[in-house]
Structures are given as C-alpha cells and as structure tokens.
Amino acid sequence: MTEDTTAGRRSAADLEDELVGKVLRLEPDKRPIVLSTHDLTKRFGNTLAVDRLNLTVHRGDVFGFLGPNGAGKTTTIRMICGLIYPTSGHATVVDHQVPRDKTEALRHIGGFVEVPAFYANMSARRNLRLMGSLNGEIEERRIDEVLDIVGLHERADSKVGDYSHGMKQRLGIANALINEPELVILDEPTSGLDPQGMKDVRELVRELGAGGTTVFLSSHLLHEVEQICNRAAILNKGRVIVEGPVAELHPEHSAVKLLTADQQRARSVVASLVGEREVTADEEYLVVQASDGVTREIVNRLVGAGIAIDAVIPAREQGLEDFFLGLTQSADVDQAGAAGVNGGAR
Amino acid sequence: MKLLHRELVKLVHQKRSYVGWGGLLAVPLLVSLALYLNRNNRHGGGGPGGVVSLARHDGLFMPIAAILLLSAFLLPLLAAMVGAYQLAGESETGTIKTWLMHAISRGGVLASKWGIAIIYVAIGLVLVFVGGLIGGGLAFGLHAPLLLSGQTVSVAEGLWLTLLSFLYVLGGIICVLSLALLFATFTNSSLTAAIAALVVFIVMGILGAFSYFDFLKPYLLTSHLDAWQGFLSQPIDWHPIWTGLVAFAIYIAALMAVAWYQFRRKDILV
Numbered sequence: 111m112t113e114d115t116t117a118g119r120r121s122a123a124d125l126e127d128e129l130v131g132k133v134l135r136l137e138p139d140k141r142p143i144v145l146s147t148h149d150l151t152k153r154f155g156n157t158l159a160v161d162r163l164n165l166t167v168h169r170g171d172v173f174g175f176l177g178p179n180g181a182g183k184t185t186t187i188r189m190i191c192g193l194i195y196p197t198s199g200h201a202t203v204v205d206h207q208v209p210r211d212k213t214e215a216l217r218h219i220g221g222f223v224e225v226p227a228f229y230a231n232m233s234a235r236r237n238l239r240l241m242g243s244l245n246g247e248i249e250e251r252r253i254d255e256v257l258d259i260v261g262l263h264e265r266a267d268s269k270v271g272d273y274s275h276g277m278k279q280r281l282g283i284a285n286a287l288i289n290e291p292e293l294v295i296l297d298e299p300t301s302g303l304d305p306q307g308m309k310d311v312r313e314l315v316r317e318l319g320a321g322g323t324t325v326f327l328s329s330h331l332l333h334e335v336e337q338i339c340n341r342a343a344i345l346n347k348g349r350v351i352v353e354g355p356v357a358e359l360h361p362e363h364s365a366v367k368l369l370t371a372d373q374q375r376a377r378s379v380v381a382s383l384v385g386e387r388e389v390t391a392d393e394e395y396l397v398v399q400a401s402d403g404v405t406r407e408i409v410n411r412l413v414g415a416g417i418a419i420d421a422v423i424p425a426r427e428q429g430l431e432d433f434f435l436g437l438t439q440s441a442d443v444d445q446a447g448a449a450g451v452n453g454g455a456r
Numbered sequence: 457m458k459l460l461h462r463e464l465v466k467l468v469h470q471k472r473s474y475v476g477w478g479g480l481l482a483v484p485l486l487v488s489l490a491l492y493l494n495r496n497n498r499h500g501g502g503g504p505g506g507v508v509s510l511a512r513h514d515g516l517f518m519p520i521a522a523i524l525l526l527s528a529f530l531l532p533l534l535a536a537m538v539g540a541y542q543l544a545g546e547s548e549t550g551t552i553k554t555w556l557m558h559a560i561s562r563g564g565v566l567a568s569k570w571g572i573a574i575i576y577v578a579i580g581l582v583l584v585f586v587g588g589l590i591g592g593g594l595a596f597g598l599h600a601p602l603l604l605s606g607q608t609v610s611v612a613e614g615l616w617l618t619l620l621s622f623l624y625v626l627g628g629i630i631c632v633l634s635l636a637l638l639f640a641t642f643t644n645s646s647l648t649a650a651i652a653a654l655v656v657f658i659v660m661g662i663l664g665a666f667s668y669f670d671f672l673k674p675y676l677l678t679s680h681l682d683a684w685q686g687f688l689s690q691p692i693d694w695h696p697i698w699t700g701l702v703a704f705a706i707y708i709a710a711l712m713a714v715a716w717y718q719f720r721r722k723d724i725l726v
Contacts, residue, residue: 226554
C-alpha cells in the first residue's frame with residue numbers, strides 16, 4: 111500500500127528521468143541561434159547563484175525560463191545583458207560573446223530586468239526617445255508604433271512618475287521593442303499585475319512570438335509559460351533541470367481522481383481495466399493514471415459494478431505541476447538527483 | 457558626446473538641479489543686499505572681512521567675495537552631491553540598469569557622468585559670477601578694482617582676473633566631484649557617496665589646519681583651493697597657482713582611474 115502511494119505521487123526523481131528522456135529525443139534544430147549560454151556560472155561569495163548553465167534559444171522561439179523565486183533566473187538575465195560579470199562561462203547573443211563583446215551584443219537585445227525603471231520626471235515618449243537613440247537612430251513614428259503596441263498612446267506625454275505599476279511594465283515592453291532587437295528579454299513581465307493586466311501582457315507576448323520576435327521570458331508560473339511559450343527550461347538552484355519544447359514537458363499521461371466510499375472495491379475494478387500499476391490511492395482519492403478517453407469507461411464500469419462515485423476530478427498535467435510545485439515549495443530538492451539529470455541531459 | 461547630450465537632457469529635467477543653481481545665484485545677490493543695507497556702518501558692521509569687505513567699495517569684487525563664502529561649504533557640497541548623484545542616484549532609481557542595457561560602453565557612461573557633473577558646477581559658477589556682477593554692480597557700481605597688491609587695474613582686466621580665479625576654483629571643485637563619483641562606483645546610495653566625499657574633504661581641511669601635519673600639506677587637496685588669490689596680485693603670483701593646478705590634475709587623474717577600474721567590472725545588482 112505504502113509502495114503504491116509513493117509510486118502514485120511520482121517522485122521528483124522519477125519525473126526528472128521521464129523528462130530527461132524527452133530532451134534526448136529532440137531533433138536537432140536548424141533555425142539560427144539567437145542566444146546561447148555556455149557553462150555560465152555566477153558565484154556571490156559562498157553562494158552559487160547560477161551553476162554551469164547551458165541554454166539555447168533559436169530565432170522565433172518564445173522561450174520560457176521557468177523557476178521558483180531565487181532559482182537564479184534574474185542573475186542569469188543580468189549576465190546575458192552584461193549587467194553582472196559571470197564567474198566563469200559566457201553567453202553568446204547573435205554571435206557576440208558576453209561579457210567580452212557586450213556592447214555589440216546589447217545592440218541586439220531589448221528588454222528589462224526585474225521592474226522596468228525609467229526617468230520619472232520625463233514623459234514616456236521622452237524616455238523612449240532618450241533610451242532608444244542609444245542603440246541607433248529612432249524615428250518618432252517608431253515611438254508611436256511601440257506605444258500603440260502596448261496601448262499607452264494616450265498617456266504617452268504624461269510623466270512616467272505618474273504611471274501605475276502596470277503601465278510601467280507595459281512601457282518596459284515598449285522600450286524593449288523600440289529598436290526592433292533580435293532578442294527581447296522580459297524578466298517576469300506579469301509580476302505585480304492584476305489579472306486583466308496579466309492577461310494583456312501575455313496576449314502581447316504571444317502576439318510578439320506570432321510575429322516572429324524571439325522572446326526570452328522568465329517566470330515562476332508554470333501555466334504562464336505553458337500559455338505563451340513554445341520552449342522552456344526549468345531552473346532550480348542555479349541549474350537547468352530540464353529544457354525542451356513546452357508540449358514535450360508534459361508527462362504523457364493525464365490522471366483522474368475518484369472519490370468513492372468504497373475505495374477497496376473500486377480499486378480492483380479500475381485495476382482490471384487499466385492495470386494495477388496505474389492505480390494508486392491517497393488518503394481521500396483513488397488516483398488513476400489514464401487519458402481522458404478512458405475516464406468515461408472507468409466511470410461506466412464502476413457504476414455497472416454498483417459502486418457509488420462521489421466525484422471525478424480531472425488531474426491533467428498533475429505530474430509536471432506537482433514536480434514544479436515541489437521545486438517552488440521545498441528549498442531542498444535532492445541536489446545529487448538534479449545534478450544527475452542535468453548530466454544526463456547533455 | 458552623444459552620451460553627454462543625453463545626460464544634459466536628464467539634468468535639465470531634474471528639479472534638484474535648479475535648487476542648487478538657485479542657491480548659487482542667491483548667495484552673491486544676498487551678500488550684495490546685506491552689504492548694501494549695511495553700507496553706512498563701515499566699521500564693526502559684522503560679516504566676513506578681507507576680500508568680502510573690498511566688495512563694499514567695488515561691485516566688481518562681489519563675484520570673488522561670493523566664491524570665497526561658497527567655497528567653504530556650499531560649492532563642495534553641491535559638487536559632492538552632483539558627482540554622487542550622477543551614478544549612485546541612478547542606482548537608487550534603478551535607471552542605471554535600463555541605461556546600461558544599451559550598446560554603450562561603461563567607460564563612456566562614466567565619462568559622460570563626469571562631464572555632466574562638471575557642466576553642472578560650471579553653470580553654477582557662471583551663476584555666481586553673473587549674480588555677483590549684477591548684485592555688486594547695482595549696489596556699489598563697477599569700478600576699476602584695487603588689487604590686493606595695491607595696484608589699480610582696468611575694469612576689463614579686473615573681469616579677466618576674476619574669470620581666471622573662477623576657472624581655478626572650478627579645477628578644485630572638479631576634484632571634489634571626482635571624489636564623489638569614485639565613491640558612487642562603490643555604493644548604490646548617492647547620500648553615502650556624497651557624505652564620504654565631504655568627509656574626506658573636511659578631514660583634509662582639518663589636517664591642513666594643524667602645523668604638525670605640515671609635511672602633508674602639499675598633498676592635501678584643500679591646501680591648494682585658495683591659490684586663485686594669486687590672480688589678485690600684480691604681477692600674478694603664479695607659483696601657488698601652477699602647483700595647485702598640477703595637484704588638481706593628479707587628483708583628478710587618480711580618482712577617475714580608480715573609478716573607471718571599479719565601474720568597468722561592477723556588478724549592477726539594483
């Protein structure tokens with residue numbers, strides 16, 4: 111019984127194995143590489159913030175950089191943008207090495223780190239003109255264009271100091287786009303926004319991706335990355351746990367939770383249908399690893415056997431969600447396990 | 457130059473810029489007013505003596521009188537504030553990271569910050585100069601000045617000597633703002649950097665005041681600040697002026713070299 115329970119919950123290590131397999135199955139990507147990191151490492155005193163990070167972002171990707179707070183996402187972004195110096199390793203942005211050629215690399219990057227910061231005494235328009243012209247000639251028309259894209263056109267001449275958090279966030283995106291960079295880096299662009307604001311920003315990023323812009327987006331929200339990214343890497347404690355297309359990150363099986371008073375009998379009925387291994391139980395529910403199509407059959411059989419069912423709860427993507435929650439909630443994921451997975455992924 | 461121009465845009469959009477400039481313009485005007493209102497009380501009228509009292513006879517001395525009063529505290533203060541704010545102030549608002557995420561070099565950014573701080577204090581000195589001439593001229597008229605060495609020179613020559621004195625003062629002030637800029641590369645708080653620069657400046661002044669530390673004097677920034685008074689003698693007393701200018705140049709070069717070394721590799725974590 112106990113053995114079943116553990117298996118049903120799928121330990122992080124098991125799931126990692128499963129995910130790593132997926133990465134290995136990937137076909138080589140022939141699109142040009144816009145951003146790559148090569149054993150990128152940052153140490154602050156005794157803390158290893160980013161540990162030999164290797165990522166590849168291809169042109170046209172909306173790349174989700176997913177990880178709990180403190181995983182090293184922002185530190186990585188700062189290194190890519192030349193704001194901080196790696197302890198070892200480097201990043202390459204459109205053939206320019208950072209930090210060595212960071213001035214050239216930055217010509218191809220637009221974006222923000224943490225909260226977008228602007229000159230509060232100036233209007234949005236003046237801020238965009240001031241910053242945008244650092245990377246090349248800027249036409250007024252382009253300023254209008256990006257203000258339109260983020261929906262700030264009407265407030266373009268108000269001082270940024272009077273802007274709400276959401277407006278600053280949108281201005282950050284406008285500023286990221288102004289020079290039409292090869293790579294747009296957005297560090298948690300929806301953080302601190304209300305639900306409508308989050309929806310707007312996600313919609314915006316999706317549209318950017320659809321328009322062919324390469325976006326590197328960090329987030330601590332799994333569903334956000336699932337909604338808007340085509341590829342993702344999960345980072346924990348400065349290491350990449352898994353990297354691959356978002357669709358592939360999903361465990362193949364979905365699960366369904368059944369609530370019934372007669373768990374013992376229900377279990378044997380369901381097991382006869384889907385096999386003993388796929389059925390587990392926790393304190394309340396019977397957890398069945400089965401795809402959606404099978405659920406109806408399960409319910410039919412149970413009803414046919416005269417077992418009353420109180421609830422059927424779909425638990426899709428439970429595996430990855432649980433795994434990710436495990437990362438976010440407990441600070442102590444087995445380091446050795448993570449290292450093994452990372453090694454296997456290479 | 458592109459960067460310097462952008463720094464100028466930022467400078468004129470900050471209210472604090474005008475507070476400092478306003479103060480610098482107000483001092484010569486207030487000194488003129490005070491001396492004018494007190495003009496009939498020639499002895500024991502209070503207030504600073506020396507060059508300041510010369511301004512009672514000739515408005516042409518008012519800029520000099522004002523700079524003498526200002527160089528003790530307000531000018532170094534403003535220089536330290538503006539030097540520190542240029543860099544650390546942008547750390548405080550987080551705009552430094554937005555700024556540095558562009559295709560510009562760290563060295564260029566530091567140089568433009570230094571340049572704009574110099575422009576700021578230079579504009580301030582112009583205001584003192586103009587304010588002094590207006591205030592002094594209105595209160596006492598502009599006459600051919602009687603120099604400290606006893607000769608009288610033409611008004612034009614008097615203005616020229618005053619201008620040279622101001623340029624010398626600017627050199628000393630650039631040292632103070634460079635010091636503040638250096639500290640600003642080590643901290644993200646502009647107040648910390650400004651205070652650190654002022655502390656160093658004041659400690660130098662105190663050390664220079666004791667004869668025990670005479671051996672230090674040639675190396676102290678503060679020992680050289682008053683050498684512009686050499687311009688008010690005929691012939692001009694060049695020796696302390698040249699010594700001072702060399703000292704300023706060494707200070708500036710050393711301070712900015714360390715600032716550049718530190719800022720080039722600095723991790724921007726704000």
